[in-house]
Amino acid sequence: SQQGEEDPQALSIQEGENATMNCSYKTSINNLQWYRQNSGRGLVHLILIRSNEREKHSGRLRVTLDTSKKSSSLLITASRAADTASYFCATEGDSSYKLIFGSGTRLLVRP
Amino acid sequence: EAQVTQNPRYLITVTGKKLTVTCSQNMNHEYMSWYRQDPGLGLRQIYYSMNVEVTDKGDVPEGYKVSRKEKRNFPLILESPSPNQTSLYFCASSLIAGEETQYFGPGTRLLVL
Numbered sequence: 674s675q676q677g678e679e680d681p682q683a684l685s686i687q688e689g690e691n692a693t694m695n696c697s698y699k700t701s702i703n704n705l706q707w708y709r710q711n712s713g714r715g716l717v718h719l720i721l722i723r724s725n726e727r728e729k730h731s732g733r734l735r736v737t738l739d740t741s742k743k744s745s746s747l748l749i750t751a752s753r754a755a756d757t758a759s760y761f762c763a764t765e766g767d768s769s770y771k772l773i774f775g776s777g778t779r780l781l782v783r784p
Numbered sequence: 785e786a787q788v789t790q791n792p793r794y795l796i797t798v799t800g801k802k803l804t805v806t807c808s809q810n811m812n813h814e815y816m817s818w819y820r821q822d823p824g825l826g827l828r829q830i831y832y833s834m835n836v837e838v839t840d841k842g843d844v845p846e847g848y849k850v851s852r853k854e855k856r857n858f859p860l861i862l863e864s865p866s867p868n869q870t871s872l873y874f875c876a877s878s879l880i881a882g883e884e885t886q887y888f889g890p891g892t893r894l895l896v897l
Contacts, residue, residue, distance in 0.1 A: 706885070715788075715874060715888035716827075761826065763886075770834060770881040771842060772817070776826035 679762060679778040687783050692749040694778040696762030697742075705738060706763045707747050710777070716761065719747075752782045786811045788889035790875050796895045797865055805860045805892050807875030815881040816858040817842070818850065820871040821891075827874065833858055834881055865896045 680695045696705070704723045708716040722729045722738045722745065729736045735748040749756055759777040766773045788809045797803055809816065817832040819842075829842030833852040847869055849861040858877075862869060873892045878884040 708888075713872065713891065713893070715890045716876075716886075717888070718885040721885060766829070766843070770815070770832055770840065771829055772886060773829070773843075774819075774827040776824065 679760070679775045681778060682776070683779045683781070685781040685783065686752055688752060688754055690752055692752050692756070692780055692782070694747045694760050694780070696745045696747070696775055698745075698762075698764050699743065702740075702764045704764075705745050706772075707734075707736060707745075708761045708763060708774075710759045710761065712758070719760075749780075752780075754782050754784045756780060757782045786887070788875055788877055788887050790873075790889040790892050792892060793890060794893050796897065798897050799866055800864050803862050803865060803894075805862075805873060805875075805894070807858045807860065807889060808856050809858075809875075809877040809887070810856065811877065811879070811887065812855065813877035813879050813887075814855070815879070815884070815886075816852065816875065816877045817886070818848070818858070818860045819874045819876065820844065820869075821874060822871050830860070830873075832881070865894075867896045870894060870896045 678697050706721045707719045710716045720731050720736050722736050733750045738745045759779050761774045761777045763772050763774045791806045814835045818830040819827040821827045828844045831850040833839045875889040876886040878886045
């Protein structure tokens with residue numbers, strides 16, 4: 674079962690532009706995480722936002738969480754070609770021991 | 785360097801030939817997990833382990849076995865691989881389950897003929 678669903682599935686932008694990805698989930702959560710995956714490689718943790726937080730920043734990343742709408746967004750500002758990757762949100766499954774990933778957003782940043 | 789390692793990185797095998805993919809972490813993490821990644825399906829959890837000798841099924845456990853005899857190792861065993869197990873496999877670990885960042889291995893690309 675998929676808890677998180679990312680939108681859009683694919684995004685192509687010019688270097689320097691901002692990229693926004695959205696994640697919707699179905700059940701109550703304690704936290705939500707965002708990961709990045711470069712083509713065919715392991716996932717790298719970007720940021721974790723807890724259910725009592727509304728916004729969190731890390732460098733050029735800004736994550737928001739709206740628990741009333743069961744949604745989160747990841748904003749990458751001033752994008753670079755190196756940001757080209759797939760981005761996944763992840764939430765707990767039916768127990769805190771399970772982590773469920775969405776199907777991801779493929780981001781292409783054109784030089 | 786803190787890391788999760790997997791071996792082998794690439795494997796081609798034939799239907800029915802037992803194989804093991806190893807996973808090891810050097811961060812003294814309690815929680816370890818296996819995922820498979822398939823196009824259009826994202827990552828799906830196969831098995832996880834909360835600590836030594838404690839394992840449980842994820843969302844897609846059929847056809848797989850795991851063991852956790854030591855804290856640092858969490859091998860994934862395919863007793864009789866089938867072509868539908870062709871996939872990209874990731875091992876991950878975290879200090880504890882739930883509210884902690886998971887650290888991922890580099891992945892094992894498996895092709896079952």
